[in-house]
Amino acid sequence: MFDKLALYLQYPFVRYALIVGVLIALCSSLLGVTLVLKRFSFIGDGLSHVAFGAMAIAAVLKVTNDMFLILPITIISAVLLLRTGQNAKIKGDAAIAMISVGALAFGYLIMNLFPISSNVSGDVCTTLFGSTSILTLSKNEVWLCVVLSVLVVIIFILFYNKIFAVTFDEDFAQATGTKANAYNLMIAVIIAVIIVLAMNLVGSLLISALVIFPALSAMRLFNSFKSVTICSAVLSVICALSGILISILAGTPVGSTIVAVDVVAFGLCYAAGIIKGRKK
Amino acid sequence: MALLTVQDLSLGYDGHTIVEGLNFTVNAGDYLCIIGENGSGKTTLMKTLLGLKEAIKGQIEIGDGLKRNEIGYLPQQTIVQKDFPASVREIVLSGCQSRCGLRPFYSKEEKKLAEDNMKRMGIEALAKRCYRDLSGGQQQRVLLARALCATRKILLLDEPVSGLDPKVTAEMYSLIANLNKEGIAIIMISHDIAAAVRYASHILHIGTSVFYGTRDAYLESEVGMFFMKQQEGGEA
Numbered sequence: 047m048f049d050k051l052a053l054y055l056q057y058p059f060v061r062y063a064l065i066v067g068v069l070i071a072l073c074s075s076l077l078g079v080t081l082v083l084k085r086f087s088f089i090g091d092g093l094s095h096v097a098f099g100a101m102a103i104a105a106v107l108k109v110t111n112d113m114f115l116i117l118p119i120t121i122i123s124a125v126l127l128l129r130t131g132q133n134a135k136i137k138g139d140a141a142i143a144m145i146s147v148g149a150l151a152f153g154y155l156i157m158n159l160f161p162i163s164s165n166v167s168g169d170v171c172t173t174l175f176g177s178t179s180i181l182t183l184s185k186n187e188v189w190l191c192v193v194l195s196v197l198v199v200i201i202f203i204l205f206y207n208k209i210f211a212v213t214f215d216e217d218f219a220q221a222t223g224t225k226a227n228a229y230n231l232m233i234a235v236i237i238a239v240i241i242v243l244a245m246n247l248v249g250s251l252l253i254s255a256l257v258i259f260p261a262l263s264a265m266r267l268f269n270s271f272k273s274v275t276i277c278s279a280v281l282s283v284i285c286a287l288s289g290i291l292i293s294i295l296a297g298t299p300v301g302s303t304i305v306a307v308d309v310v311a312f313g314l315c316y317a318a319g320i321i322k323g324r325k326k
Numbered sequence: 327m328a329l330l331t332v333q334d335l336s337l338g339y340d341g342h343t344i345v346e347g348l349n350f351t352v353n354a355g356d357y358l359c360i361i362g363e364n365g366s367g368k369t370t371l372m373k374t375l376l377g378l379k380e381a382i383k384g385q386i387e388i389g390d391g392l393k394r395n396e397i398g399y400l401p402q403q404t405i406v407q408k409d410f411p412a413s414v415r416e417i418v419l420s421g422c423q424s425r426c427g428l429r430p431f432y433s434k435e436e437k438k439l440a441e442d443n444m445k446r447m448g449i450e451a452l453a454k455r456c457y458r459d460l461s462g463g464q465q466q467r468v469l470l471a472r473a474l475c476a477t478r479k480i481l482l483l484d485e486p487v488s489g490l491d492p493k494v495t496a497e498m499y500s501l502i503a504n505l506n507k508e509g510i511a512i513i514m515i516s517h518d519i520a521a522a523v524r525y526a527s528h529i530l531h532i533g534t535s536v537f538y539g540t541r542d543a544y545l546e547s548e549v550g551m552f553f554m555k556q557q558e559g560g561e562a
């Protein structure tokens with residue numbers, strides 16, 4: 047088995063996949079805690095559908111680097127969704143459901159009307175479940191992923207304390223002079239970037255899993271924001287790494303393998319949490 | 327000049343007025359209790375004072391060298407906080423956030439301030455515990471310690487004793503009274519008129535009729551006498 051692994055690791059595209067996979071897993075887990083706690087997880091879900099629609103448009107327009115189209119569209123939608131979520135008059139969840147299902151439908155429609163290849167359902171499947179796209183990244187895409195993920199990690203570390211304050215108690219933060227709205231906006235933009243990144247790894251339907259599972263697992267085990275954040279980052283990286291390796295060795299689709307590993311990890315953490323709780 | 331001067335203030339949501347014609351001032355060292363029935367607009371008033379929502383009409387002036395980021399606030403609790411994985415120290419320290427500006431990390435002095443305020447509230451032993459596992463009384467102390475990190479001058483408390491048992495309530499009141507003696511102005515929302523009358527220097531009663539004045543004036547006023555009598559009747 048290790049021989050086989052060593053053989054595969056000689057291929058640059060496998061190494062790229064590992065590097066990019068680990069980085070994406072790392073940054074998608076960082077904001078997971080915030081997302082879950084702020085009840086923002088539905089925004090993540092909605093955005094991933096928007097990103098799917100954007101990807102369909104990019105494919106039809108034959109944009110050379112589709113990230114440059116998907117990223118701005120997703121960021122703008124993130125900002126819009128955040129606005130409607132805060133507006134008491136329009137029901138936040140309804141608006142998100144509308145946008146996300148609408149984007150999904152239009153994306154599929156566009157892909158069918160202007161097929162880019164003969165195998166439409168195959169293309170759709172690829173964008174939804176990621177299939178092998180992580181293994182087919184070009185060097186430019188790898189660099190873009192690396193730069194964006196490093197940027198996300200740096201911003202997260204620099205604004206860690208502010209993100210905590212705004213996540214824990216937005217009213218208090220705002221009342222004592224922290225610009226909560228600006229930071230909410232920042233969080234939304236980062237979420238959008240993460241979703242576009244993660245789409246390469248697991249496809250748009252499975253992104254929420256990548257963002258939320260490590261956070262939920264870590265929350266079973268730890269009691270402080272810092273330890274939960276660190277634990278979920280570590281968990282996420284381990285799961286992504288083992289998921290990619292398993293998928294290479296067993297020939298399974300990358301995205302769903304990673305998410306399956308995440309689910310198993312959550313099960314283990316859940317059990318560990320119960321045992322830990324009993325001991326107390 | 328007063329810390330806070332409110333002139334002809336009208337409050338409400340979406341243009342719909344709930345309370346109007348509020349006039350009052352808060353000076354350094356004052357202890358103002360805001361009382362009124364459920365839904366009379368007390369929380370709304372506090373949020374407007376804090377700048378969390380716009381007033382419909384009127385002015386709120388901040389003076390006496392008080393800055394926006396020097397106000398401490400103890401909110402009526404929200405649901406999101408209940409299952410939040412955060413240690414007591416992290417939460418208290420987050421009260422220092424307003425001092426940071428754009429600086430990303432807390433300084434030594436701010437960490438020291440957080441420790442001092444935990445001691446002041448008698449929760450230093452809980453520093454590493456998870457907030458969600460604490461009792462209601464302990465949680466209130468944590469949030470009070472956080473509010474103290476944000477201010478040396480004025481504290482706004484929204485029903486700090488709701489859901490606490492009589493013993494812990496009494497402790498909480500005496501903690502707050504001590505803070506007031508140390509020179510911090512207090513604005514507190516309360517349903518407990520007896521305690522309000524006992525501790526406060528000034529009283530603002532909002533409802534169908536608005537009253538603002540010193541504690542003694544309140545006791546002699548019509549609203550005050552009516553409510554005091556009602557509460558005695560309720561307890562008898």
Ligand SMILES: Nc1ncnc2c1ncn2[C@@H]1O[C@H](COP(=O)(O)OP(=O)(O)OP(=O)(O)O)[C@@H](O)[C@H]1O
Pocket residue numbers: 134339344362363364365366367368369370371
């Ligand atoms: N976000 C909101 N949008 C519209 N109306 C609101 C909103 N929040 C509160 N209200 C209304 O404003 C009025 C005053 O509410 P507020 O929360 O200020 O009362 P309160 O005096 O704090 O009551 P309590 O003693 O129960 O805390 C209520 O009639 C309430 O229905």
Ligand SMILES: [Mg+2]
Pocket residue numbers: 368369370402484
């Ligand atoms: Mg209230």
